[in-house]
Amino acid sequence: MSTEEPISVLFVCLGNICRSPMAEAVFAHTVKKHNLQSKIPKIDSAGTASYHVGSAPDSRSVSTCKAHGVPVKHHARKVSKNDFEEFDYVLCMDESNLSDLKSIKPANSKAVLKLFGEFDPEGERIIEDPYYGGTQGFEHNFNQITRASEGLLKHLKLL
Numbered sequence: 754m755s756t757e758e759p760i761s762v763l764f765v766c767l768g769n770i771c772r773s774p775m776a777e778a779v780f781a782h783t784v785k786k787h788n789l790q791s792k793i794p795k796i797d798s799a800g801t802a803s804y805h806v807g808s809a810p811d812s813r814s815v816s817t818c819k820a821h822g823v824p825v826k827h828h829a830r831k832v833s834k835n836d837f838e839e840f841d842y843v844l845c846m847d848e849s850n851l852s853d854l855k856s857i858k859p860a861n862s863k864a865v866l867k868l869f870g871e872f873d874p875e876g877e878r879i880i881e882d883p884y885y886g887g888t889q890g891f892e893h894n895f896n897q898i899t900r901a902s903e904g905l906l907k908h909l910k911l912l
């Protein structure tokens with residue numbers, strides 16, 4: 754019998770419509786693939802900006818995920834102080850997200866706040882904003898997120 758506590762993970766980007774819902778979907782799909790849902794039962798995403806709250810993910814994120822057999826279902830929400838109590842890991846995409854989150858994180862929060870790209874075995878630390886670029890940016894994000902998802906599970910000693 755396992756004695757470890759279940760782990761919860763929150764992914765964060767700017768608007769919560771491109772990178773973080775993709776990360777949520779890909780990581781959840783990876784967790785399911787390895788039958789680890791009982792170890793990581795809570796996976797969500799949020800944005801640092803309120804601009805898109807309530808919106809569905811960007812159609813380019815949805816089609817990139819769909820092309821790789823990964824379902825996406827999310828509505829944008831804004832990250833809150835409380836997320837730092839609710840989640841063990843708060844993983845973001847770029848240095849701007851990281852600096853915004855550092856200013857929100859309560860001093861007593863034990864959440865691990867990091868760039869998701871820190872878990873990429875290829876060492877690509879920044880998952881860049883694809884919003885004003887072409888579809889290849891989304892494809893590149895998808896590949897980074899796929900590698901970092903497996904890397905995170907290895908870090909957690911679940912693979």
Ligand code: WE7
Nearest residue numbers: 767768769770771802804805882883884885
């Ligand atoms: C983005 C974005 C992204 C940039 N998703 N938006 Cl226009 C705007 C204004 C405030 C907040 C948001 Cl979220 C948005 C729409 C959504 N990934 N990236 N905007 C972006 C990129 C480079 C320079 C400036 C911005 C606003």
